[in-house]
Amino acid sequence: MRIGLLGTGPWAQMAHAPALSGHPELDFVGVWGRRTAPTKELADAYGVRAYDEVDALFADVDAVAVALPPAIQADLAARAARAGCHLLLDKPLAPTVEQGRTVVDAAADAGVASVVFFTTRFQPETAAWITEQAGADGWFTGRAQWLGSVFSGDDSPFADSPWRREKGALWDVGPHALSVLLPVLGDARRVTAAAHGPGDTVHLVLDHVSGASSTLALSLTAPPAASGAAVELRGTAGVTLLPESTETAVSALTRAADALLTAARTGQPHPCDAAFGLRVTEILAEAETVLDEG
Structure with a gap:
């Protein structure tokens, strides 16, 4: 499975890039980031392409892993799904229920698999x-x-x-x-x-x-x-x-990638798919409302 990475921050450097590059069943194709210099630096470190346009990355891969803030993740995940890319996402899925539902709907409409990386579920x-x-x-x-x-x-x-x-x-x-x-x-x-x-x-x-x-x-x-x-x-x-x-984040993320591969091959949703991520978002949003109401 050809996979691209969205994001160049600490989590992308510490967990995503090592897990994607070391996975025996993934072809780590390239990196897209919001800033040119960090994107090139991370891509060069793993010998992959630094993409200037995110849609160009979508066109070259079968899946994307996302290491970006929730609001940006939600927008790009929906776009990636519409482009036919399977989704390896981070928590929280989105900062609002509406954005989370957009991701779920886009994945369902496109028939792509999704896994949200809740670390404890993959150790x-x-x-x-x-x-x-x-x-x-x-x-x-x-x-x-x-x-x-x-x-x-x-x-x-x-x-x-x-x-x-x-x-x-x-x-x-x-x-x-x-x-x-x-x-x-x-x-x-x-x-x-x-x-x-x-x-x-x-x-x-x-x-x-x-x-x-x-x-x-x-x-x-x-x-x-x-x-x-x-x-x-x-x-x-x-x-x-x-x-x-005793597992590292890289090892756990490798197992999350295994789960995405299995879901993509079988068509069977993983328990930690985008729909579960949306349910978590709904509960967090409800809690936020209760907190705001005092």
């Missing part, structure tokens, strides 16, 4: 745990803490990200927490409560279709010593915790 240890818990009954509560120090540490490459500054932890790490809770506890019927904490910290309470409830604590401004992710489930079977993973 073997955590993916196996999610599958196991999703097969169990009797969950009563779930608790997710996704606490980052992007804005409180000294060395995060994402600290200057404008969209993260604007949208905060709800939209950056909230998708990770939801990607774990939803397949186990079922879809969220509603966001029953939402409150602000220190910095960009957000606390949510969700009511799930299974009858269970969950709480989420999300932050990008946690003290570095307090940062980390944890998920706890409690139910009739007892208590279980999300295991830690």
Whole structure:
């Protein structure tokens, strides 16, 4: 599968480019970015073409991987789908429900496959745990803490990200927490409560279709010593915790590419496709509304 990369920022450099270039079933064709110099630099580092026009890249590939801010991703993903390209996307799918639905509709109309890269869903240890818990009954509560120090540490490459500054932890790490809770506890019927904490910290309470409830604590401004992710489930079977993973982002993204290849070949949607990404966006948008209403 010929694939192109959209984006040249830290995530494209750290994860996407290494994963695409090292994948045995992908032909990494080229890079398009919003700035000429970084585009050429990243393309040269991997011996691929630097594209000036994004539509020219679409015409040369079978798929695109996107490492761009959500609003730009949504626009270009819909254009790529209409050009017949399969989609390897990042979370969140889009910053609004309308933009997310446009991506889903474009992919469906074009008959292309899509996978949204929720990291935890593509790490073997955590993916196996999610599958196991999703097969169990009797969950009563779930608790997710996704606490980052992007804005409180000294060395995060994402600290200057404008969209993260604007949208905060709800939209950056909230998708990770939801990607774990939803397949186990079922879809969220509603966001029953939402409150602000220190910095960009957000606390949510969700009511799930299974009858269970969950709480989420999300932050990008946690003290570095307090940062980390944890998920706890409690139910009739007892208590279980999300295991830690030793996988790198590159390895996890390689598995996401495997999932896209499989979905493209079989025509069977992956559980983390654009439609799931849209559902996560809908929940985040609802939470944002509850927060705005106080």
